[in-house]
Amino acid sequence: MTQTWVIEEFLETKNNRLHIDGVNADDLARERGTPLFVFSENRIRHNIERLRKSASVIDCPLKLCYAAKAMSTMGILRAIKDAECDIEVNSGGELWKALKAGFTGDQIIFNGTSKEIWEIELAIENSIYAIQVDSIYELFLIEETAKRLNKRANVSMRLVPEIKTGTHSGLQTALLTSKFGMMPEEAFEAFRAHKDSPHLDLCGIHLHIGSQTPEAHAYADAFQMLFESMFRIYNETQTKLKHINLGGGFPVNYLRDALHESEFPDEQREMFAADFEPANAVDDAWKLVKSIATDVDAGHLLKDLTLLLEPGRSIIADAGVCLTTVRNAKTRPFANSEIRNPESEIAADSWLLVDAGFNNLLSMATYHWYYHLISARRAGEPHDTPYKLAGPLCDGGDVYFDHEGHDRLPEHRLLPGNVQPGEVLALLNAGAYTVAQESQSNGRFLPAVVLIHENGKVELIRRRETFDDLISVDVL
């Protein structure tokens, strides 16, 4: 039986054990303790190459900037840099980390809705490729800062494209009601007002339609909007933009497992199972814009242009697996009296309490996010026994089903029969927005992270915290 989560030469079953890049996950968990995040450098590179295919469908250079907010331990940032990918940062802290990992200013773009002066200074002092401006007020701050430093800041205006997608409401970033960016009219006015500024190089425009975008055509809509804006800016100010930035948001198929797909709540399935080739979406978008440009005799605007993408999830999500151990097990009568039938074969729910919870995978609480679960120790066995799954936190929301009863997640997770405490399980596609958002809630240590290098060597890139780390910044 081939499991649908298998990815050849990356996620496989050998001798009934899950192997990640050929490394036995059960052994890894035993040697290093759990929770344990395991990342694959091979998979990161594969994902970057997949995105880079977009370069072959456009007539201008492509600049790929990894969205560091998805996962930014130093080992991962270095792996991204070694794969010759540039970087998008979202704060002065991420900017500092990117520089420390060896990225140079021209490889860095900087987003963010609430930038402080020290962050703007750091960006300008390092002559980064673009500060992506969130508002007219922020443009003023950047100009003032650049003037004080006697420098010229490269800036790109973040526009509100008003494109709604089928992603989770918390991941929508392109609506009038979203908090990001400025209205196009404001940006046009800024281009008119600042085109000759000695301290601002208004070199680009930017948008991001959101994360885990299920519809490929949203990229064509977004690109059309960017082109029309670019055309207007040129007509009004004769400014020829150096770059346009189509953002990130390419989806990851979180539901590769067919069994689960069939029992997955309908409303959520489309988003979690979204799957298309980024290069195809970019291809369609480019073709559309090229034909519009030809129609309005503005093909020259696409020359000397660079197209930026800033993907996070599609680079790092499936490259990371979270290994977790069952620490406790119990049974509970069904809550629903109709199915509390003494003749029923299953009279009670089997509960498994694991050592990874929303302190490690925050989105499972904030967005009811789904991470597919398999047994690392018995990966090759049929996963046909239902369990209620919960994390270790003292919080009723720390569960892997929809505790609010809105059916946004499956009630049960399917694993082999008779799972007992001590069994190691694996949460797949757990690389994005997980380690990056962990907390020490309930006095729990941040877990270790390992990276399996291309040569098969397993390297510890973040150690597991100790007691001292729990109080390391307390001053009293």
Ligand SMILES: Cc1ncc(COP(=O)(O)O)c(C=O)c1O
């Ligand atoms: C401005 C911006 N760019 C890029 C990204 C990365 O998105 P994703 O990880 O879905 O590719 C995000 C995250 O939502 C974002 O807000």
